[in-house]
Amino acid sequence: MLTKEEQHEIDEAIRIVPYKQAACIEALKIVQEHRRWISDESLADIAQYMEMSTAALDSVATFYNLIFRKPVGRHVILLCDSISCYVLGYEKLSAYIKQNLKIEYGGTSSDGRFTLLPNPCLGTCDHGPALMIDNDLYRDVTVEQLDNIFNKYE
Amino acid sequence: MLRPLTSHIREDRRPLSLKEYEKLGGYEAVRKVFKSMTPQAVQQLVKDSNLRGRGGAGFSTGLKWSFVPLDAPQPKYLICNADEMEPGTFKDRLLLESAPHQLIEGMILAAFAIQADTSYVFLRWAYKDAAKAIIHAIHEASDAGYLGDNILGTDFSLHMHLHTGVGRYICGEETALLNSLEGKRATPRSKPPFPQVSGLFGKPTIVNNVETLSCLPHIVNYGADWFQKLSRTGDAGTKIYGVSGKVKRPGLWELPMGVTLRELLEDYAGGMWDGHTFRGALPGGASTDFLVEQHLDVKMDYGSVAAAGSRLGTGTVIVLDDKTSVVGFVKNLIHFFAQESCGFCTPCREGLPWIEKILHALENERGQRGDLKILEQHTRLLGPGNTFCALAPGAMEPLQSALKYFRKDFEQYIAAYATPCRSGLMNR
Numbered sequence: 001m002l003t004k005e006e007q008h009e010i011d012e013a014i015r016i017v018p019y020k021q022a023a024c025i026e027a028l029k030i031v032q033e034h035r036r037w038i039s040d041e042s043l044a045d046i047a048q049y050m051e052m053s054t055a056a057l058d059s060v061a062t063f064y065n066l067i068f069r070k071p072v073g074r075h076v077i078l079l080c081d082s083i084s085c086y087v088l089g090y091e092k093l094s095a096y097i098k099q100n101l102k103i104e105y106g107g108t109s110s111d112g113r114f115t116l117l118p119n120p121c122l123g124t125c126d127h128g129p130a131l132m133i134d135n136d137l138y139r140d141v142t143v144e145q146l147d148n149i150f151n152k153y154e
Numbered sequence: 155m156l157r158p159l160t161s162h163i164r165e166d167r168r169p170l171s172l173k174e175y176e177k178l179g180g181y182e183a184v185r186k187v188f189k190s191m192t193p194q195a196v197q198q199l200v201k202d203s204n205l206r207g208r209g210g211a212g213f214s215t216g217l218k219w220s221f222v223p224l225d226a227p228q229p230k231y232l233i234c235n236a237d238e239m240e241p242g243t244f245k246d247r248l249l250l251e252s253a254p255h256q257l258i259e260g261m262i263l264a265a266f267a268i269q270a271d272t273s274y275v276f277l278r279w280a281y282k283d284a285a286k287a288i289i290h291a292i293h294e295a296s297d298a299g300y301l302g303d304n305i306l307g308t309d310f311s312l313h314m315h316l317h318t319g320v321g322r323y324i325c326g327e328e329t330a331l332l333n334s335l336e337g338k339r340a341t342p343r344s345k346p347p348f349p350q351v352s353g354l355f356g357k358p359t360i361v362n363n364v365e366t367l368s369c370l371p372h373i374v375n376y377g378a379d380w381f382q383k384l385s386r387t388g389d390a391g392t393k394i395y396g397v398s399g400k401v402k403r404p405g406l407w408e409l410p411m412g413v414t415l416r417e418l419l420e421d422y423a424g425g426m427w428d429g430h431t432f433r434g435a436l437p438g439g440a441s442t443d444f445l446v447e448q449h450l451d452v453k454m455d456y457g458s459v460a461a462a463g464s465r466l467g468t469g470t471v472i473v474l475d476d477k478t479s480v481v482g483f484v485k486n487l488i489h490f491f492a493q494e495s496c497g498f499c500t501p502c503r504e505g506l507p508w509i510e511k512i513l514h515a516l517e518n519e520r521g522q523r524g525d526l527k528i529l530e531q532h533t534r535l536l537g538p539g540n541t542f543c544a545l546a547p548g549a550m551e552p553l554q555s556a557l558k559y560f561r562k563d564f565e566q567y568i569a570a571y572a573t574p575c576r577s578g579l580m581n582r
């Protein structure tokens with residue numbers, strides 16, 4: 001069941017498009033905002049609300065990089081792995097993060113704190129290497145800064 | 155030097171409020187157009203200004219608009235493409251975060267020119283500050299009567315909404331963007347029909363880039379001639395150029411269209427890091443051909459960069475230095491394109507991962523005889539005309555030019571010339 005709050009937010013999104021299904025990406029985003037990821041149950045709830053089949057909605061959900069169909073940790077690290085950050089050595093960051101949090105790309109640390117994902121260019125290439133944690137952008141990141149950055153997140 | 159798009163942007167990049175923007179002459183262009191111009195006249199003005207799309211393709215903006223049937227019943231749509239996900243590109247972010255009212259004013263002008271009554275800003279997910287700035291500016295503009303029903307007492311109405319994407323590079327391709335806005339998988343559409351005739355929800359639609367739209371208030375205020383004269387060359391206006399890579403002062407600068415690559419790299423970006431030398435650069439994002447030493451004096455406008463065998467693209471330069479592996483550089487690009495391919499057509503879906511595999515093998519010194527030939531074949535098989543959209547041909551641009559200019563860098567990894575070749579494709 002979608003909560004009243006989720007339903008209300010989805011209704012707002014439906015209001016600005018000509019038919020319900022057009023707002024289904026918005027609906028996925030809204031529910032993910034509340035529940036961190038889209039479980040099969042959430043997917044079915046949204047599909048019912050949007051009057052779509054779960055298969056149709058899943059085909060949309062699985063297309064997009066940032067709709068999570070698997071559980072993620074309390075915080076998601078999006079590490080830019082694109083060209084300018086490659087030139088500036090993002091691979092040092094990824095090696096350090098993987099080793100220290102003991103995870104691979106797509107994995108979640110055993111304490112459930114962080115999920116690590118590679119992400120295409122974050123649009124701040126003059127200040128690479130760059131990463132985002134949840135909604136926060138970090139630029140010109142060095143390996144030495146990583147522990148302090150991570151300490152801000154419970 | 156005139157910098158109409160960015161001179162009012164604050165050092166700390168905080169966006170101007172509506173009041174501040176109005177004080178600098180903001181929304182005067184909207185008033186002028188409503189008072190004294192027809193949609194056709196706005197289209198003609200923009201055609202005369204020679205404004206070309208800043209999203210990468212460089213198509214004439216006025217000409218693009220002229221394909222919209224003005225008398226078609228509402229709704230019609232004006233969409234701002236703010237999906238900026240081209241690797242190495244970070245120019246629209248500045249305009250979105252710091253000059254949201256300039257963009258909204260440009261969108262009102264474009265919507266008026268094609269008589270659209272609904273508009274969306276399609277913004278990439280990662281631009282959180284931009285989202286806040288745009289939402290706030292839309293509210294301010296609506297409260298002041300610049301958006302909504304009967305704008306400034308005229309019979310023209312425009313409603314504007316923000317849509318934030320959920321991450322797929324292909325959403326930037328304009329017909330894929332339309333599918334995404336309709337709540338579908340973002341696969342490109344076949345053309346014709348062109349979006350100008352049948353676009354979003356089957357209605358006439360124009361998609362324009364952030365920087366393109368941000369030029370419009372200035373063209374309306376100061377005229378087509380003035381806009382042309384901003385440039386040093388035949389392509390009009392200023393351009394927001396950027397440089398990233400191992401240069402001393404990476405960044406963004408609004409400059410006259412047609413500054414040379416050398417000026418950008420040396421005068422603005424401050425030259426290479428100490429101990430590093432320039433080997434080449436992608437002039438306008440990941441999907442453009444390399445320019446090298448011999449091209450340093452090429453003017454960075456559409457025509458000149460094309461004559462040098464590449465494309466101006468987004469105008470954000472990515473620099474390759476002598477301490478970075480060419481094969482690794484190209485592999486990084488191909489990895490991106492392979493991952494972001496929408497998977498709709500076979501050459502792109504199958505070809506890109508194949509190329510990535512070969513580059514990976516080369517990088518690990520496991521290259522085989524014939525590998526370069528296979529790579530070269532792919533640059534043709536995935537080239538223009540063989541795929542459904544421009545993603546795959548774009549991906550081939552850095553590869554084909556790297557094979558041309560940096561061939562030795564590839565060959566050095568093919569150690570075992572005696573080993574059998576990788577595939578039968580070789581013999582075709």
Ligand SMILES: Cc1cc2nc3c(=O)[nH]c(=O)nc-3n(C[C@H](O)[C@H](O)[C@H](O)COP(=O)(O)O)c2cc1C
Pocket residue numbers: 206207208209210211212213215235236237238239240323324325326327328329361362363364366367543544545
């Ligand atoms: C794979 C692909 C990605 C694109 N991404 C963007 C983008 O992020 N932003 C953009 O403005 N144009 C992008 N484009 C170009 C658009 O399709 C379209 O040409 C542009 O938005 C038109 O606006 P303009 O005429 O103002 O340049 C992309 C094209 C392709 C093929």
Ligand code: SF4
Pocket residue numbers: 324342494495496497498499500502503541542543544545546547
């Ligand atoms: S070229 Fe690639 S991205 Fe474009 S339609 Fe084909 S598979 Fe999709």
Ligand code: FES
Pocket residue numbers: 080081082083084085086121122123124125128129130241242243
């Ligand atoms: S390449 Fe990393 S932010 Fe653009």
